[in-house]
Amino acid sequence: xxxxxxxxxxxxxxxxxxxxxxxxxxxxxxxxxxxxxxxxxxxxxxxxxxxxxxxxxxxxxxxxxxxxxxxxxxxxxxxxxxxxxxxxxxxxxxxxxxxxxxxxxxxxxxxxxxxxxxxxxxxxxxxxxxxxxxxxxxxxxxxxxxxxxxxxxxxxxxxxxxxxxxxxxxxxxxxxxxxxxxxxxxxxxxxxxxxxxxxxxxxxxxxxxxxxxxxxxxxxxxxxxxxxxxxxxxxxxxxxxxxxxxxxxxx
Ligand SMILES: C[S@@+](CC[C@H](N)C(=O)[O-])C[C@H]1O[C@@H](n2cnc3c(N)ncnc32)[C@H](O)[C@@H]1O
Numbered sequence: 001x002x003x004x005x006x007x008x009x010x011x012x013x014x015x016x017x018x019x020x021x022x023x024x025x026x027x028x029x030x031x032x033x034x035x036x037x038x039x040x041x042x043x044x045x046x047x048x049x050x051x052x053x054x055x056x057x058x059x060x061x062x063x064x065x066x067x068x069x070x071x072x073x074x075x076x077x078x079x080x081x082x083x084x085x086x087x088x089x090x091x092x093x094x095x096x097x098x099x100x101x102x103x104x105x106x107x108x109x110x111x112x113x114x115x116x117x118x119x120x121x122x123x124x125x126x127x128x129x130x131x132x133x134x135x136x137x138x139x140x141x142x143x144x145x146x147x148x149x150x151x152x153x154x155x156x157x158x159x160x161x162x163x164x165x166x167x168x169x170x171x172x173x174x175x176x177x178x179x180x181x182x183x184x185x186x187x188x189x190x191x192x193x194x195x196x197x198x199x200x201x202x203x204x205x206x207x208x209x210x211x212x213x214x215x216x217x218x219x220x221x222x223x224x225x226x227x228x229x230x231x232x233x234x235x236x237x238x239x240x241x242x243x244x245x246x247x248x249x250x251x
Contacts, residue, residue, distance in 0.1 A: 019079070019081065024051060024052055033055070039062040043063040044064060045063050045111070046130075051075050057088065059112060061088070069093075101133055114143040115145065118144055139249055140249075141247055143245045148193075185250055199238055
């Protein structure tokens with residue numbers, strides 16, 4: 001069942017936080033994305049689930065035109081403010097669901113999506129749609145929350161993510177990503193797992209996680225097996241998390 005109502009509720013009330021978020025506007029992440037994509041000045045790009053617009057804006061500085069889509073109108077409004085503040089005029093913002101894009105086939109040289117795939121309720125359809133609108137030879141860039149390979153981290157870290165954010169669907173481990181990608185018309189140029197630490201309580205506050213759920217999250221981390229625990233160190237003021245980054249070319 002679609003979780004769009006939950007997404008709009010959760011993100012609608014926090015749209016400004018996402019525009020101002022230092023995690024989402026991290027310049028070294030955005031620079032790395034641009035270095036990997038190597039955009040050309042005549043490229044047309046699509047930013048899927050633009051949120052506060054950071055990905056779309058970074059792309060707009062290097063390409064001809066960027067279409068930015070999101071299901072949450074408040075996010076699109078914040079992204080437009082951010083783009084206006086940068087003085088950019090080559091972006092369009094549109095309310096669209098990634099599962100049912102209205103764009104024609106083979107329209108984009110670049111399709112990018114950051115920090116969003118874990119919200120999609122049918123990741124296979126979402127990825128097929130992203131590939132459908134990409135030109136042959138076009139580049140797909142994905143950065144998203146991930147978990148370590150293994151039955152326990154895949155189950156327990158996704159439980160944690162859902163306790164933190166009720167619109168969370170699923171964070172894929174690298175091995176599950178490999179299974180998803182096999183079914184798509186893509187050549188993988190680069191796939192990597194990035195280890196991160198998020199500061200507490202900001203990581204909870206950004207999604208409004210209640211105190212009870214924060215306690216359950218700590219219990220889950222304490223109850224992990226010794227092997228999983230080594231991959232997920234945490235303290236009163238930080239939590240460990242992973243991100244999966246992908247660059248692929250459509251064939
Ligand atoms: C964390 S924000 C994205 C951050 C942004 N991409 C960046 O680089 O800063 C996640 C976004 O995904 C959007 N979203 C979730 N499900 C979606 C869907 N099915 N189609 C389009 N957007 C979706 C939410 O509305 C939210 O704005």
